[in-house]
Amino acid sequence: MAKAPTVEDVAEHAGVSRQTVSNVLNTPDIVRPATRERVLAAIDALGYRRHAAARQLRLRRSSTIGIRLDPYVGGISGVVLDRFVHAITEHASERGMRMLVYAARTPEEEIARLAELWEGSEIDAAIITGTMRDDPRVGRLDDSGLPFISFGRPWGEDDIADPRHLWVDVDGAAGTRAATEHALTFGSRVAFLGWPSGSGTGDDRERGWIEAMRAAGVKGARVVADDSVPQVRASVARALDEGLDADAVVCASDSLAVGALLALSDARRSVPVIGFDNTPTAEALGFSSVEQRPEDVAAAILELMMGPTGDVVAPRRVQSGSAHALITPELVVR
Incomplete structure (x- = not known):
């Protein structure tokens, strides 16, 4: 069996240091675009993938992202979020991450559940859905220090021009x-x-x-x-x-x-x-x-949270122009 490529192999192939490869994987914003692209090309060429268990032991991370399972309501449109949860689970798995699904009936219940998971080191980050104006979850999660991103924009002052957290939405x-x-x-x-x-x-x-x-x-x-x-x-x-x-x-x-x-x-x-x-x-x-293309939403969420190819949640500055992604939907004509 061929030996799996290592960080050192990627660094040698790209002509950079081992630390530069690590920065591209974990904190891509600090790497110059040209260098980042060269490292990403090397990763693709070699088929490099970091071992998730070793990473978890070294970084003391759970390699898990929490997301609420919405209450089953039936109806016609309920399948959209189901597709999204399926897509985010597949995309996260490709990055060596797991999804932890939890239940919550109200925003307050969701805040409490996320606090338990975060304080117990069971999750590294969270994805919230069903955003609303003056969403009570945003401020509380900010105060807790839990990294999070929302599927759905904040619909208020905390929006495109003055972002306070990461979000991805469909351009309705x-x-x-x-x-x-x-x-x-x-x-x-x-x-x-x-x-x-x-x-x-x-x-x-x-x-x-x-x-x-x-x-x-x-x-x-x-x-x-x-x-x-x-x-x-x-x-x-x-x-x-x-x-x-x-x-x-x-x-x-x-x-x-x-x-x-x-x-x-x-x-x-x-x-x-x-x-x-x-x-x-x-x-x-x-x-x-x-x-709505929920698969594209899932990919954009993980890129904002983890970088283009990262396999850990990478803290980043929340600033206008880079804190959100709007996915353009596609009209299917029949």
Whole structure:
């Protein structure tokens, strides 16, 4: 069996010191870009991978990242986070890291659970999901010293211009903008079906529709409903009774899209409907939808936390321009 490449092999191949290789793996921000790229190329060429058990003993780290398992709620859109957890587990494993999944019903319960795991040295970092405005978890986790990153932006002062922690999010406005531009090929009357105002994610997705309609010089109707298929069906039916006449409908989720399709079918109207999340339901029913690409989100999260090829959580300065990643979603046309 061929001998596995070592750090020394990588250093010799790249023409750098052993410490430089270590810096690229653990604290890449301090290495000059050209040198970093040369080391990364050597790592790829040699197929180097550090032994996780030896690293754990030497650095006294758990090589584990904690993430909450969301309560099972069923429905159409619940599969998105399931896909993300699956993707982050696979990507973490490739870096010699493990995922520890825990349950928590409220933000306070989640904070307490993470404190236990952190104080017990069971995790090196955490990923939080389901961010909200004035999220109570952010300040408490900052105070605890636990390295963390969120899937979902903070939706407040702690955002792109003035970041206070690392985050990765899907650019919802870009997704609905692409969906609306496609919908406009069916006619200028494109309606938007979204959630009540105040939801950061919902408002962002509505913004994409507004921007695309404004760029096209047209206006469209807005219909609001909770993310429940029966309620959506009733809301859209009511809007149709009140005179809604649309050439296409862009929706903030696939659940909303299904409710809209049912209401349109009840009214014997054939109108293209575009969803968001690209769930198996969208594929089964054959309607277009925006794909969030949770696999890309997972890869971006680990890169922000660990560097391009790092296999430990690497502390980094949180500063504007490098503390976040926005993943551009993809419109899947059917």
